Amino acid sequence: xxxxxxxxxxxxxxxxxxxxxxxxxxxxxxxxxxxxxxxxxxxxxxxxxxxxxxxxxxxxxxxxxxxxxxxxxxxxxxxxxxxxxxxxxxxxxxxxxxxxxxxxxxxxxxxxxx
Amino acid sequence: xxxxxxxxxxxxxxxxxxxxxxxxxxxxxxxxxxxxxxxxxxxxxxxxxxxxxxxxxxxxxxxxxxxxxxxxxxxxxxxxxxxxxxxxxxxxxxxxxxxxxxxxxxxxxxxxx
Numbered sequence: 001x002x003x004x005x006x007x008x009x010x011x012x013x014x015x016x017x018x019x020x021x022x023x024x025x026x027x028x029x030x031x032x033x034x035x036x037x038x039x040x041x042x043x044x045x046x047x048x049x050x051x052x053x054x055x056x057x058x059x060x061x062x063x064x065x066x067x068x069x070x071x072x073x074x075x076x077x078x079x080x081x082x083x084x085x086x087x088x089x090x091x092x093x094x095x096x097x098x099x100x101x102x103x104x105x106x107x108x109x110x111x112x113x114x
Numbered sequence: 115x116x117x118x119x120x121x122x123x124x125x126x127x128x129x130x131x132x133x134x135x136x137x138x139x140x141x142x143x144x145x146x147x148x149x150x151x152x153x154x155x156x157x158x159x160x161x162x163x164x165x166x167x168x169x170x171x172x173x174x175x176x177x178x179x180x181x182x183x184x185x186x187x188x189x190x191x192x193x194x195x196x197x198x199x200x201x202x203x204x205x206x207x208x209x210x211x212x213x214x215x216x217x218x219x220x221x222x223x224x225x226x227x
Contacts, residue, residue: 104149
């Protein structure tokens with residue numbers, strides 16, 4: 001069984017400030033990790049993913065995330081946010097190999113304040 | 115353009131009246147899934163399909179049916195909707211393989227009164 005925990009349901013941050021959205025996972029097998037973004041009234045779209053290799057993953061729109069196996073975390077960061085980053089962000093995990101169910105976290109709403 | 119298309123986008127219905135939400139993808143993906151999104155609960159998988167004629171239950175399948183007669187289509191059927199099925203529904207597809215990106219439809223907001 002696998003699970004994802006996003007402890008922060010909402011994160012307010014001022015424009016041009018840095019932000020970190022936290023994600024912790026639990027799994028008994030090797031994992032692949034994802035961050036998806038949902039803009040208002042839209043479906044989810046992929047921001048970035050970690051499959052293997054370098055633990056620092058860069059994604060679209062200036063976001064990056066770091067895989068930390070010992071802390072079972074995959075936190076999302078951006079050094080300077082824009083108003084357009086206001087959205088809900090979902091962390092997701094899946095096991096490696098074959099068909100594996102994707103488990104999503106409960107989401108974090110990022111509110112960028114002008 | 116690669117996309118997942120859901121219809122309708124918005125639907126208000128009455129308890130017990132059968133409805134179908136359609137989902138179609140043009141990327142020849144093997145895997146398709148239905149999710150419901152509720153505040154504070156994130157996305158929960160309802161049903162998934164690994165290929166034509168292969169479907170299985172997700173985490174919250176009660177009250178729902180699906181079929182996969184063609185690779186591109188994966189309709190969600192509510193045979194007797196109830197108010198607790200009021201939610202935002204998403205269809206998603208992805209290529210075979212564990213690390214593949216999921217492509218989502220625009221969502222269907224369903225209200226059952």
